[in-house]
Amino acid sequence: MARETYINAALTLLLILVPLWAWCSGQTYIMTLCTKVAILALAGVGLNIALGLGGLVSFGHAAFFGIGGYAMGILASHAQVMDPIAEWPVLIHGTKSMPVIWLVAMLASALAALLIGLLSLRTSGVYFIMITLAFGQMLYYFTIGWPAYGGEDGLSIWVRNGFPGINTLVPVQFLILAYVILGLALLFSAALARSRFGLALTASRQNADRVETVGITPFKLRLVAFVISGAITGLAGALFADLNRFISPTMFSWHTSGEIMVFVILGGVGRLYGPVVGAALFIMLEHLLGGVSDYWQIFLGLLLLGVVLFARGGLIGTLAGREVAHG
Amino acid sequence: MTFLLFAEQLLNGLQFGIMLFLTAAGLTLVFGVMGLINLAHGSLYMIGAFAAATVAGLTGSFLLALAASLVAAAAAGALIELTVIRRLYKRDHLDQVLATFALILILSEGTRWVFGSFPLYLDVPRYLAGPVTLPGGIQYPLYRLTIIAAGLIVAAGLFALIARTRIGIQIRAGEADREMIAALGVDISKLYTLVFALGAALAGLAGAMVGTIQSVQVGMGEPVLILAFVVIVIGGIGSIKGALVGSLLVGVTDTMGGVLLPRLFALFLDPSAATTVGASLASMLIYILMAAVLILRPSGLYGSA
Numbered sequence A: 001m002a003r004e005t006y007i008n009a010a011l012t013l014l015l016i017l018v019p020l021w022a023w024c025s026g027q028t029y030i031m032t033l034c035t036k037v038a039i040l041a042l043a044g045v046g047l048n049i050a051l052g053l054g055g056l057v058s059f060g061h062a063a064f065f066g067i068g069g070y071a072m073g074i075l076a077s078h079a080q081v082m083d084p085i086a087e088w089p090v091l092i093h094g095t096k097s098m099p100v101i102w103l104v105a106m107l108a109s110a111l112a113a114l115l116i117g118l119l120s121l122r123t124s125g126v127y128f129i130m131i132t133l134a135f136g137q138m139l140y141y142f143t144i145g146w147p148a149y150g151g152e153d154g155l156s157i158w159v160r161n162g163f164p165g166i167n168t169l170v171p172v173q174f175l176i177l178a179y180v181i182l183g184l185a186l187l188f189s190a191a192l193a194r195s196r197f198g199l200a201l202t203a204s205r206q207n208a209d210r211v212e213t214v215g216i217t218p219f220k221l222r223l224v225a226f227v228i229s230g231a232i233t234g235l236a237g238a239l240f241a242d243l244n245r246f247i248s249p250t251m252f253s254w255h256t257s258g259e260i261m262v263f264v265i266l267g268g269v270g271r272l273y274g275p276v277v278g279a280a281l282f283i284m285l286e287h288l289l290g291g292v293s294d295y296w297q298i299f300l301g302l303l304l305l306g307v308v309l310f311a312r313g314g315l316i317g318t319l320a321g322r323e324v325a326h327g
Numbered sequence B: 001m002t003f004l005l006f007a008e009q010l011l012n013g014l015q016f017g018i019m020l021f022l023t024a025a026g027l028t029l030v031f032g033v034m035g036l037i038n039l040a041h042g043s044l045y046m047i048g049a050f051a052a053a054t055v056a057g058l059t060g061s062f063l064l065a066l067a068a069s070l071v072a073a074a075a076a077g078a079l080i081e082l083t084v085i086r087r088l089y090k091r092d093h094l095d096q097v098l099a100t101f102a103l104i105l106i107l108s109e110g111t112r113w114v115f116g117s118f119p120l121y122l123d124v125p126r127y128l129a130g131p132v133t134l135p136g137g138i139q140y141p142l143y144r145l146t147i148i149a150a151g152l153i154v155a156a157g158l159f160a161l162i163a164r165t166r167i168g169i170q171i172r173a174g175e176a177d178r179e180m181i182a183a184l185g186v187d188i189s190k191l192y193t194l195v196f197a198l199g200a201a202l203a204g205l206a207g208a209m210v211g212t213i214q215s216v217q218v219g220m221g222e223p224v225l226i227l228a229f230v231v232i233v234i235g236g237i238g239s240i241k242g243a244l245v246g247s248l249l250v251g252v253t254d255t256m257g258g259v260l261l262p263r264l265f266a267l268f269l270d271p272s273a274a275t276t277v278g279a280s281l282a283s284m285l286i287y288i289l290m291a292a293v294l295i296l297r298p299s300g301l302y303g304s305a
Helices: A002-024 A028-053 A062-080 A098-120 A125-144 A171-194 A196-206 A208-213 A218-244 A254-267 A274-292 A296-310 A314-320 B003-034 B041-059 B062-083 B093-115 B142-164 B166-176 B178-183 B188-213 B221-235 B240-266 B271-296
Strands: B131-134 B138-141
Touching: A002 A028, A002 A171, A002 A274, A002 A314, A028 A171, A028 A196, A028 A218, A028 A254, A028 A274, A062 A098, A062 A125, A062 A218, A062 A254, A098 A125, A098 A218, A098 B271, A125 A254, A125 B093, A125 B221, A125 B271, A171 A196, A171 A218, A196 A208, A196 A218, A208 A218, A254 A274, A254 A296, A254 A314, A254 B093, A274 A296, A274 A314, A296 B093, B003 B041, B003 B138, B003 B142, B003 B166, B003 B188, B003 B221, B003 B240, B041 B062, B041 B093, B041 B188, B041 B221, B062 B188, B131 B142, B138 B142, B142 B166, B142 B188, B142 B240, B166 B178, B166 B188, B178 B188, B188 B221, B221 B240, B221 B271, B240 B271
Parallel strands: none
Antiparallel strands: B131 B138
């Protein structure tokens, strides 16, 4: 455990030093990459609550990522043309304010996670994997066929949304915002893992029968974990949409689900910092290998295959040396 | 809605369902026998289509192209089973998902590297081109009718293989108790490679036959993979019979939904809204079907678990 703490501290330092260096030397591109890492890591932190703590192999987290993104897109696109979203039964206006967008994004994805969870958690194992995948695809095809917000082409937002007191158009300020949110999410997820709820959830992953014997219903724990997990990934989706000022059905695609899962796995399942390391590694690979070859995903595939087959526990697991059971 | 259109769409749904069955059969077999969830199954479908397009381009023979799709997909299947998949049988499903996701990245990008991003086209052979008139005056493309028949023959062959042959007995025994059949002297790892290659060959054949109707391109296997998942979740994972029933249900529901729902909404909405709402809802229909089946039977129609 101690070794993992050192590794986490070193990583935190690295995550602060890199953008600091980029800021000092005026490399906006690196700063945008760091922001992207923080936002994708946030999506991974969300998934890690379901996957790492709950043992729920959700292959449909793109659904929540996409819902978060579309919450931002819908609210901001109505606000930028001053066109109310609904006039009946109550007048609802769009908004360009990030806190409101985040709240809506989290509520919407939590609601979706509740509905998907109620159905999917009736099953387990492979059924659960496939059903969450199928629900993600359902929303993917729905957004493609829904022309109001761009359909297949997606939708651009002209100006990044605002946050009271800061100018989000300045890269460093948006970067700090993303970092703070990621930090809060990490603190929350660490506290959750230590809480009574987190312990019961971990126990029901390890041995659901025993947990049931002492009078706790694993289904409820898993559902709550799935909803929290979905809400955090939804928040990441809203931020990601704001980073790109663009939403499209790709956010819902199963590749997105796979990638969020890859962040968690590359770093190490159930490790607090796993998603952060995984996302950083992924973006680094995309950036470095993407410059060398158009077919960089072949190398990503080989690396992922290597990690799964030979380095179980991901990067942190390999460095810290102790294996965390999952599944 | 005329009877003719209805019948034609029903046949389209049937054709779609049969092709789905060829893909889903391998997926469900591999899960049933080896307990493995294989996301890369769609890549084998793609490999079959690319092999067929290449051979058809070189020789001009459609039958040779189909043979090539079977051989190439089976070979690719055997190769990835020997190198990667067999290391995954004892792992949990999460590892299987990730490793086969990695395989998709490698196979898709590898295919893009070799063949480029532009779609290839496979032509319907001249002797199968054009429509035929069915009883009741239904005009239907001969090619689609042929692949319905071919699919049904392959399906019947698969059922016969599993029910009547020695290999079939071993496959069924492998589903029931793998230690026991290993103890009885069956080379279990050879059997696993064989089952995997068989599933791959069926997927490759489906890829080639569907590739003739649509285009052959990287990523063509992914929508089919997801639908095949929906099929085997509906049918019950591991059940070939469930895969057949699930495939036909999904194929017909998807096709008929796409045609009927916009017309249904047109009864009480204005035309453009009806088309939009109908099309959106139609694309979600099979997932709603899946959810409904799961509420009633969480392990699918023919599932045992």
